[in-house]
Each structure stands twice: as C-alpha cells, then as structure tokens.
Amino acid sequence: MVQATVQGAQVVGRVAALLRIVSRNPKGAALVEVVRESGLTRPTVHRLLTSLAAEGLLEHDGTTGNWVLGTEALLMGSVAAARFPVEDIARPSLRRLAEETGESAFFSVRRGGETVCLLREEGPFPIRSFVLHEGVRFPLGVASAGNAIMAFLPAEEQEQILARWDDHAGTFAPTHPVALVRDNLARTHHDGYSVNPGLVLEGSWGMGAAVFDTQGKPAWALSLTGIEPRFRKDRQDFLGRFLLEEAHQITGRLHSRMT
Amino acid sequence: MVQATVQGAQVVGRVAALLRIVSRNPKGAALVEVVRESGLTRPTVHRLLTSLAAEGLLEHDGTTGNWVLGTEALLMGSVAAARFPVEDIARPSLRRLAEETGESAFFSVRRGGETVCLLREEGPFPIRSFVLHEGVRFPLGVASAGNAIMAFLPAEEQEQILARWDDHAGTFAPTHPVALVRDNLARTHHDGYSVNPGLVLEGSWGMGAAVFDTQGKPAWALSLTGIEPRFRKDRQDFLGRFLLEEAHQITGRLHSRMT
C-alpha cells in the first residue's frame, strides 16, 4: 500500500496514501479504519491526519468523528477540472444514459493499476446499487469499467497484470479467477463493451465502455450498473450500443477540448 | 507562508504549501516559481514535487516543464464535490449572471484568511479580465468577493484582520490602505453587495455578494468583474440586486442540500 518510490520523501507517500483512503468515500473514514488500511501506527496516522486537517486538505467531522476531505481538496479539484473539464465532457452522456436506460451511470478514470469512479448519475429505476460511488477504486480488470479499460490496453501490458493477477486483484481474486478474467477481456475486446455478471457483488451487474485519450489509450470508462434482470442477454445489445455511442461522443469532445 | 501548526509534521505543511502554489493556476507553475513562492530550497522543492508527481497528485508537463495538478487531485475534488456539490449549486446562477449582465461571473470560497476562486463563467461581453480564474487567492477584504465575505464576519473577527492589515494584505497593502478598506466594508455591509473600484488592477472593476452557510456564516461569494464603464453608478444598483438575488438562491439551495 505504502511504498516510497522517490527517496527522501517517505512522508509524501504516506500522506498520499492517507488522502486516498479518506477519499475512498465521501463520508470519509474513522481513524482506526485509516490505521488498518494504511498499515501505519496510530500515532503516526493521527498526527498526519491532524496536520492535513490543519492545512485544510481534510476536515474532522465533529459529529461522526470521521475524517473527510476538506475545502482545499475541493479547490484543488476545481483547478484540476479547469484542465480536464470532466464534468462538462461526461455529465451530459451520463444523464442521457441514466434517463433512457433507467440504471445508474458512472464515469471512471484509470489511475495506474486501478480505476476510480469520478462521477455518478442515478437513474430513475427504483432499485439501485450503492457498490459504486465517487472515489471507489477497483483493480484494473475488475468491474465493468476496469474490464473495459484493460481490454483495450496493449497486449503486453495486459499480460504484465495477468502474470501477477492474484496479487493485483487482492480481495477480488477469489471471485475473479484469472481464466474467467481472460475470457471476459477477450469478449470485451470483441464486442467493444464489457459485461460484469455480478462478480463484485452477487446480483449487481454492470456494463462498460472505454473512452480513449488523445494518444488513443483507454484512460476513462463509462459504465452502467443495476440488478441482474435488467442486464439479460436481450437487453445487453441495446445497452452496449448505447454505451459505445456515448463513449464515442465523449472521446470526440475530449479530443476537441485538448488540442 | 510555510508554518508547522501541528508538531511532527513539517513536511505536511510543506507539501500542502506546494500544492497550493501549483494549484494557483490551472497552467501550473515552474520549479523556480514554486521555490520562490514557498521559500524552500530548490533540492527540497524538487524532491517533494517529484514524489507528489509519483503519487499522481501532480504531473510534470513535459512540453512546458511546468508542474500541474494531476489526476489524483481531480479524483479528490470529485469526492469532495459529492459532499459540497458546488458545481450543481452555483453554476446555474453563474450562467444567468454572465448571460444577462455580459460580464464574467465567479464563485469563490473562503478558506481561512483568504478567498479562493472556485468557478468561473465567462460572459458574452468582448472585453474580459483575466485577473481572476480558478485557483486564484486573495486575502480577505481584497477584491469584491473577499470584501463581501469579510463585511459579514463578526465585528471582532474583522478587527483582528484589520489590526494587522498590512501584514495580512501583503502585496495588496499599498493599494488598499486600511481606512479605505474600512469604508468599503461599511458600505458593503449597508448595501449588501460590495464594489471593487479597480483596486487590484486599475480599470478592472468588480462587484460581489456573500453566500451564507448553514450556520449563517459568510463562507462563499458570488462576484462579477469587468471594465470600469460597465460598473458605473447607474448600473451598480441593477448588478447589485442581481447578485443579491442569486446569492440568496444559492444560500437556499445550499441549506436544502446540507440538511
């Protein structure tokens, strides 16, 4: 989890890890939770969290005792969003997808060996899954967004991940045997869109399509999630086409914005 | 600039300072610039920036050599925005203001003794000022947003700031004599909205109105900027009413969202 890649900067790695852990959930995380997830000692975590809060990057919610992202995080996001106007670019597609399919729609971004959920738009269908929301991370290859992205990576990059799959997938390894993942990747590459048949949580299905950056690399993904009866074979074609169409539009919008 | 508020966490303060400096501008900042602004030595800044980049919080733009906010910053912002949905809450008002007045409209947030510009919406009027954009910070009391916020702080808090005004205002102190600021604050408190008659940059005028959080504290501000002829006396009343009306709406939306 925590590893110093640049020497002379252990704390930076730790701080970044803590921020990631806290930002996994808009509701934040309790101290013990951060301690457990980070593998650091309690005094250290406490001290770092307190100082991050003093800097405004975090806040300490008095009622729940949870540590949550602070205003500085909001600011940084705003500025970063001026360079990558994700909201402008992806939101319209999410609205259309959610509205017309009834399911919840998501926009995720690749970040190293993970995908992270950036935007969420709830659909009108009354049964909704809350597995995925802003900040949730999955290893590449897990869940529909991660599958869609990984399927369009260069073959050697995919092999690198698959070679150490169990390590990479972590807690998802048991429900995601490498052979199954290989199958799914091949199918995704063929169809253009991915299908997650409830592998992360039984009954919670999803479909995804990759969005490509200006270098043609799969850097983002659109996805839909809902319950199994809404993702049966007869509907997959409709949902898949829809996702691909919107993903294509987003790719276009990205490229015109980034030039 | 850099001061360790919590002990045993010097680096956290430094890292936060660097992030703030880089995030002052969506285009990022060069190494020397960060060195100058932070007051740290070059090796230290370089090492910290490099490790922040390794963590994805920053990126090193290969073409310009500038350090810019990275994807992790975007992610954190997304998650923080799920708690403070600033975009949803303020954007419609900004659009209306920009569209109907012609000027550029801004949404800023108070952060300690500063205001930071969060959102910008350009108006159709062809002469536009680029003094203010996402990430730009002003001391409280300087510029229309900071004036509007400060004017509605408790009297003793205002006095605390005014007591050490020159120190607080920094580079703005020469153009913002404390007597003038006092006058402006009083007028703002009376009118409800603030007017900045080109104090930050000659010819660049602005008007602002505060937005109040659930505890009734002025935590955000709406503002408009443009050239002097567009902010003459006869138009100030119209612009002021408009700002107050939209600020009121945002306050309402905030309160219903936060409960």
Add this chain to the structure above:
DNA sequence: CCCCAAAGTCCATAACATGGACAACCCCAC
C-alpha cells in the same frame, strides 16, 4: 458503575528529510 475500544498525547530514539555543492542542460547573444 465498570469495561473495552477508540481517540488523543508524550518523548527518547534513530531514521529520514535536508540543503550545500556540483553537474547537465537549454536558449539567446555575440
């Protein structure tokens, strides 16, 4: 009222970040 878990604090220790000094660039001027 007691107990246990979580949060918060202290301080001697040594691990870690630090920054002076040096090297490698890059661009412009002459």
Add this chain to the structure above:
DNA sequence: GTGGGGTTGTCCATGTTATGGACTTTGGGG
C-alpha cells in the same frame, strides 16, 4: 561556435524531524 545566465536535476554527509511504544483520556454499551 562559444560563452554566459538561468533553470533543472542529482548526490550524500549531517542533524533536524518524524517515528511509534507506552501511557492517558474519552465515550458508548451493558
């Protein structure tokens, strides 16, 4: 081509600074 000013990148001995074991405090449940 060559020289100079400005900027970036790297190394490593030094001591400043983060660390975490141990202790204290808080608070919720039975």
